[in-house]
Amino acid sequence: MSEKIDPNEVQKELEDIVKSKFGDNVKIVTQKMDFDPLNLTQDKQEFKSKDKKIDLSFNLKPKDVFNYLEEYVIGQDEAKKTLSIAICDHYNHIKKIEEKSSHISHYSKQNVLMLGPTGVGKTYLVKKLAELVGVPFVKADATKFTEAGYVGANVEDTIRDLVTQADGHIELAQYGIVYIDEADKLAGSRKVAGKDVSGRGVQNGMLKLLEESEVDAKNPFDMMAQVNSLMMGGDDKKKPKTINTKNILFIFSGAFWGLEDIVKKRLNVSRIGLGTSEKAIKADRNLFAEVTTKDLMDFGLEAELIGRLPVRVHLNDLSEEHLYHILKDSKESIIHQYHDAFDSYGIKIKFTDEALKEIAKKAYLEKTGARSLMTIIEKFIREFKFELPSMELAYLVIDKELVQNPKQVLAKLKKQFSH
Secondary structure, three states, rough: OOOOOOHHHHHHHHHHHHHHHHHHHHOOOOOOOOOOOOOOOOOHHHHOOOOOOOOOOOOOHHHHHHHHHHHHOOOOOHHHHHHHHHHHHHHHHHHHHHHOOOOOOOOOOOHHHHHHHOOHHHHHHHHHHHHOOOOEEEEEEEHHHHHOOOOHHHHHHHHHOOOOOOOOOOHHOOEEEEEEHHHHHHHHHOEEEOOOOHHHHHHHHHHHHOOOEEEEOOOOOHHHHHHHHHHHHHHHHHHOOOEOOOOOEEEEEEOOHHHHHHHHHHHHHHHHHHHHOHHHHHHHOOOOHHHHHHHHHHHHOOHHHOOOOOEEEEOOOHHHHHHHHHHOOOOOOOHHHHHHHHHHOOEEEEEOOHHHHHHHHHHHHHHHOOHHHHHHHHHHHHHEEEEEEEOOOEEEEOHHHHHHHHHHHHHHHHOOOOO
């Protein structure tokens, strides 16, 4: 009886060979397999079932989507409305195509470009949308595309990640959402060893994916995947080889620092005859709301890429009031995790409204949106997390005084429970 081959051992030997010949300049890229290719006794029907057509049930209306987002995202009403419409249009079209009830021969996919400062909820909005629709969701950072020595593979790896998120269902992955964060970094341009690894080269590498193209289900640079394919023999040949991007929704997002200056300059030039001052333009509610295609081109994005992102969403800075309601009313407020943390030690805590307002006030001064909320809370609550579990304290009220003077409040509690 032949000895069972361990794929991990094969991978290690391949890595050792490559390292001895090329050093650290060449790496073997591997992807996580969703099954053991050497488990020949496993039910093969399981693998076949993953490739059946998926019945995408979608019966939501834009207001249904908006109301769902309202439970999680505070403010950003215009963004929520625009995304709700885009999501419904996209998945209603897919549903009609699957039911063969659509008479539209060509459909222009409503890929999205989101513009807004950091910490205002761009990523969170898209994540909640994907959860609502029930499709695979992959987030990728555009900066990683600029660090590679080649363009296409990294972008296509993001498409392959959808299959992983879909538990191997290629058909379901083809209905997924790809979220490209830090998209403004694609506008940069630098050369390494004569190769354009960002800017135009990377943007062009994305163009074909945004409409319709076929992406290999396996990374051609993944040596381990090739070994596994050989070990699978004939059964692997029956599996779909490519992922079609036609029905994958792409959402690009970024803070786009400097774009507002481009808009401001254009507005100054166009309004100079009307006596509009620089001060008056600074007072505009949101310059991102007035962004044009020409502004994005001046920023450094290619016209072809901009044209494939027809839906533009602008998000506003969060006010102190918004931050307060994020803490108090959001369904996934970070306050809940602090309740759980102290509850693990048998301690019940309560945040007063005055405390939440004080936290929001301090967080607003940080100018990093909702991300600053946890920073502020951690700053004053850290010592309480350390000291209280060892004290016979069953209940703690977190009020404005505690937020403002945590050391003094903790000192009083320690003195009280030291007797």
